[in-house]
Amino acid sequence: MRLRILPRARIVASHRIDTDRLLLRSPNVADAPRISELMGNWDVARWLVRVPFPYRVAHAEAWIERSSQERAASMGWPFIMVRRSDGVLLGSMDLSLEADRITGTLGYWVGEDYWGQGYATEAARAVVEFAFETLNLKSVTANALPDNDRSIRVLEKAGLRYVDRRPEDTVERGRVDTDFFALERTAWRAGA
Numbered sequence: 001m002r003l004r005i006l007p008r009a010r011i012v013a014s015h016r017i018d019t020d021r022l023l024l025r026s027p028n029v030a031d032a033p034r035i036s037e038l039m040g041n042w043d044v045a046r047w048l049v050r051v052p053f054p055y056r057v058a059h060a061e062a063w064i065e066r067s068s069q070e071r072a073a074s075m076g077w078p079f080i081m082v083r084r085s086d087g088v089l090l091g092s093m094d095l096s097l098e099a100d101r102i103t104g105t106l107g108y109w110v111g112e113d114y115w116g117q118g119y120a121t122e123a124a125r126a127v128v129e130f131a132f133e134t135l136n137l138k139s140v141t142a143n144a145l146p147d148n149d150r151s152i153r154v155l156e157k158a159g160l161r162y163v164d165r166r167p168e169d170t171v172e173r174g175r176v177d178t179d180f181f182a183l184e185r186t187a188w189r190a191g192a
Helices: 029-039 057-072 119-134 149-157 185-189
Strands: 022-025 076-083 089-097 103-110 139-144 161-170 174-184
Touching: 022 119, 029 057, 029 089, 057 076, 076 119, 089 119, 103 119, 119 139, 119 149, 119 185, 139 149, 149 174, 174 185
Parallel strands: 103 139
Antiparallel strands: 022 076, 076 089, 089 103, 139 174, 161 174
16 A cells, blocks of 8 residues: 555645644744753663754754755755644754755654654654655665664554664764665655
8 A cells, every 4th residue: 555645644835744643844043942942851762863862942943044055955854743732842854965965854743742643643644745756766765773673664554674783883883773764766666
């Protein structure tokens, strides 16, 4: 069965994505305190490869500025996950283009209070669809720390498959092994 979520997900010209329960939109400076609050939880930050800890408002503001520049250059599409029912910011889901401009790398985090509720899977499926349908990318990749079972399940539910284990430099832990996942557009179209 294909992982498409349209017509439930709607992608608008501004590259805002609406799903059944989420609004995925560009981050703005007003989001910085909430991002800092959620990322300031070690139980969230410890699973992320490129995030400093403690994560301060200044870190969030710098990320928002970089995100704006990436989006303007069409090299990245960072999305803030907002619950549609009450407007609560839950996390982020990013798609960054590699230098080849045909591969996108998925990265995400969700605040601890919202784990296990399917939000990351819903957002990941929508952003994978955006990558293939709107951006016409050839492949989407992602990595996860090998013991991060929740993140691995999200990637698998979004259609990505384990490729191999690769070393990666982290902000807090130096060089660590990560599990690398990928999904080709042809496999996605075939319903992989």
